Amino acid sequence: METTTDYYQYDENATYQLDIDFSKYVPCNVGEAWQFIRSFAPVAYSVVFVLALVGNILVLCVLRRYRQAQCGPCSYSLTDTFLLHLAISDLLLAFSLPFFAVQSADKWVFGTAACKLVGAMFSLNIYCGVLFLACISFDRYLAIVHAVSTGWRRHSCHAQLACAVIWTTCLGLAAIDVQYRQVREVNGVEVCMMQFPQESSKQLMVGLQLLNLLLAFALPLLVMLYCYMRIFRALCHTTPRRQKRKSLRLIISLVVVFVVSWAPFNCFRLVDSLAVLELFEKDCQMGRVLDIGTVVAESMGLAHCALNPLLYGFVGVKFRRELGQMCKVALGPRGCQELGSWWQGSRRRTAGSFSSVESENTSRFSIMV
Template sequence: MTTTKAYGFSTGMTANTDDYDYLNITEYEDSAAPCSLSEVWQFTQLYAPVAYILVFILALVGNTLVLCVVRRYRRSRHSPCSFSLTDTFLLHLSISDLLLALILPFFAVQWTHEWVFGVGVCKVAGALFSLNIYCGVLFLACISFDRYLAIVHAVQTGWRRNTCLAQVACAVIWVCCLGLSAVDIQFRTVVQLQGHGRLVCLIQYSTESSDKWQLAMQLLNLILGFGLPLLVMLYCYIRIFRSLCSTSSRRQKRRSLRLIITLVMVFLVCWAPYNALKMTDSLLKLGLISQTCSLNHALDIGIVVTESLGLSHCAFNPLLYGFVGVKFRRELAQMCKALLGCVGLPRWTRSQGSSRRTTGSFSSVESENTSYFSVMA
């Protein structure tokens, strides 16, 4: 059996890629002839750039709006510890998703042409990609856990003071995920594809331990990037719904149930197919599943599609965790009105609008203890 190096999002089937490399195309001998890779290569060239640019645009717009609203709110409070816990986690989630989106055009260029940015940019881009994948899902788990504490256990004592602790928790997450992304700094490089002559940015492990490294990274990705966040979300949201059932009206119960189901289902739809295919690939590596050309072809195509679906989660997060909040939409509307006023309204009208906004809900006692951007706030 002969194996080529990967040149796209990794399927984990080669010995020289990691969980977040870009496509794996595996060539091995079935009977006498090697499997054909031309269909997979042609499909990925057509599909990947379009998918990445679409995710990039949607994530850029959504997360930039979230950051603008958060910045506007923070400037009105004059304190880094004035957010609720969920607002703090949402801020870091938006930063993580935005950084992830900014990496995608580099790999879109790789697919349309080749990697033209050099080894240094390759290492940094790969590290940022892995860093923000891990950070994004862990911040989602933190948001669900904070809502669990606030709703189920009604933990509100010292709310503003505790948000500074949330900043520390976010810093710990960033540092830990940075350590996980060090694999890219160490092993990622630019290589020339055999048979195609194109330069691509990918992980290239040492030949002696490549299979062990790749299986370890796949297992780590499955646990930290999917399994653990999913368990935390399921536990927290089930407890939240049970708590709301005993205290809320029937209409509020239905609305909360729809929201909870939406949050969990979007996470599952985005990441479950990719992780299922990665698990299948791990079983192939362990020899528990027999390799065939058709199975490898299906895995190559499937992981290209499902990984782009997983990446789209960074575009869905602003919709699910920001725009769904009533107070967030209200603040966004006020920001848009202020911008429109600055463009076309007379100065005295803008001054009156600014005065009304300053004395509004920002200074209310309710806004001191509730999230402006939280789900179910």
């Protein structure tokens, strides 16, 4: 590191040396990070938006088709109810991405009101999405390990109550964005960002990051790990060996995809929180790594809302059958010939939820087929 050294001669007998490292006081050059973000983020956000839009709209259309054949507001099973709310949450999250894609490509041009609204919608559905995933795993745990799916199905309005509690809680958390999001100029570019009061900026920033780490990653991950481990142990005693391998592959896929999607982003946020608390010195190089790494990791996490329809919807036998029938109605038999093999294995008419196997009264994993 280059050092500036000056000498001051006050008298012939005394020489004073001033040795100060001024480099730490020079503002960091963020041009490289900005250039990468401008080229990467708009493309990543746009791809996630398109995939999430198509996948989650298909989920909603199939669920609506199923709902029309049922009677009563509580006709869905618990898993179907959580899948419905998960698709809505992921779809709303996807709708916020084009705004941030425009900001990344140029600047925030939508005004302060839109900044608060879009930021709140983004945070709301980040929290809701992962909590609904935890609810799905807990429901499957109850249905398979404790065999209570029949009783829960008769009272599936309880699932609506649980979803209402999640939405209300997450709305309260999203109100933080409404309160503190502002349009600010950063390095000559207007961006929509959280702007906390100066006297409590550090405490609020770190507290919000740790809250996000707890509610949007650690807690859902612990619930998923516990529930799926208990599910697999139960299946080991009741299913054939081949079916156990399929169940294990699916369980590992669900957990690994969640961890790979969200763990990097939360790791970067945790490191940033430690730097804000001044537990270690954050130099320009580390700042550059955190800026670029956070954007890439955040895109990986957001991609999870595009993967959820594949992981929790399309793997279900009944979902594929209903989607095939919907395709035949919309495009005709000829338009769906190429897709015939896709739902070939789902010719048997099944009962229960889209994410279930032949019956929720069995002890088989609900989304393993």
